[in-house]
Amino acid sequence: MYAQIKRLAESWKVDGHFEKKLLENEEKTLAEYNIKLSKDILAKFCDKNDLKSFQQCTGPYGNKVCAKFDAYVFSRTFPLIKSVLEQPTSFGRWTKRQHNRNLLQFSYPENIFYHFFNTELSKGCTNQCWFCGLSAPKYEKYYHYDHEVWCALLRCMQQLLGNDAMQTNLCYWASEPFDNPDYEKFILDYKNVLGVLPYTQTASAAKNIERTRAFLKINDEARFQEAGFSVLSKEDLMTIYHNFSAEELEKIEVRIQFNHKCRHKVCFGRARKEKKQESAGEYFWTLLGFLVNMVDKKIQLTMPAIATDARPCGGIILDEKYFTTIDDFKEKVELMIKNNMIDKILKSDIRLLA
Numbered sequence: 001m002y003a004q005i006k007r008l009a010e011s012w013k014v015d016g017h018f019e020k021k022l023l024e025n026e027e028k029t030l031a032e033y034n035i036k037l038s039k040d041i042l043a044k045f046c047d048k049n050d051l052k053s054f055q056q057c058t059g060p061y062g063n064k065v066c067a068k069f070d071a072y073v074f075s076r077t078f079p080l081i082k083s084v085l086e087q088p089t090s091f092g093r094w095t096k097r098q099h100n101r102n103l104l105q106f107s108y109p110e111n112i113f114y115h116f117f118n119t120e121l122s123k124g125c126t127n128q129c130w131f132c133g134l135s136a137p138k139y140e141k142y143y144h145y146d147h148e149v150w151c152a153l154l155r156c157m158q159q160l161l162g163n164d165a166m167q168t169n170l171c172y173w174a175s176e177p178f179d180n181p182d183y184e185k186f187i188l189d190y191k192n193v194l195g196v197l198p199y200t201q202t203a204s205a206a207k208n209i210e211r212t213r214a215f216l217k218i219n220d221e222a223r224f225q226e227a228g229f230s231v232l233s234k235e236d237l238m239t240i241y242h243n244f245s246a247e248e249l250e251k252i253e254v255r256i257q258f259n260h261k262c263r264h265k266v267c268f269g270r271a272r273k274e275k276k277q278e279s280a281g282e283y284f285w286t287l288l289g290f291l292v293n294m295v296d297k298k299i300q301l302t303m304p305a306i307a308t309d310a311r312p313c314g315g316i317i318l319d320e321k322y323f324t325t326i327d328d329f330k331e332k333v334e335l336m337i338k339n340n341m342i343d344k345i346l347k348s349d350i351r352l353l354a
């Protein structure tokens, strides 16, 4: 039932004519969107004499049903984030200091869903969305799967940052997860080594239905089962709706990206350039820690910041190094921690960020 109502709410947001169509021909409209709700339930959920009451439930981040869905995800992951910020290590103290800074600079910082170690398994992104907050460059190539190297790298970061810091991360950033043909192998290794399947948000779910079906099976076994589909066109949405039932997508957050009215686009990266607006205290860059591009063998230490012309994506790169082997990787990360995460701050260390 939850899955069907979730799809009803998504459809309402996607199609400005949905309400009119539903009023004119309920059966045909529900079939068009592959929604299976009985007349009784539909009547209970949206009173046709007062349809506006349903619309009043919607806000920039979705309707009541999806808001509940978000709250459910957050309630399970925030204790992990808090535990990292309280860690009595150089990394823990550094993240806490940056979090305190974020409390001062962002307008609603309490809910920042931090990642502490993200990896890009390809260079660039094939989708090139106009609104890309990370201004992902054009796709160049992907990193070839190497089980030994990948697992060794994960174990190394687990040892350096602690297990909790490895639970909320992504295996993509300014990249599309499905651009790597072995993405599923990488995340299954992640789960085997670290005990949690990383969250996946893909904009390519409609490109290869069989692959997406297989991914959904993997995702079903995850500890935190939610994943997200960014839907870039109505055609893609219909392809997804007609290939997957509402129940199959129950744990998938369907993010409609093609209808400006149904999804607020934050002013970062390409969207900032396009909208020519400031981000007004909003944050977008949620990576507080390390970003590793596996194609370039590049490690960056990074943290969230207010977007400016000089850093339109709202992230600051504090340090950058390249690695060759896993031993070299470990050495470089340790050096970055030593150089940037001082345990004691002297007055002379304090400087204001522009």
Ligand code: SF4
Pocket (backbone or CB within 6 Å): 125, 126, 127, 128, 129, 131, 132, 133, 134, 135, 136, 173, 174, 175, 176, 203
């Ligand atoms: S928003 Fe995501 S899918 Fe779109 S260009 Fe950026 S990284 Fe790629």
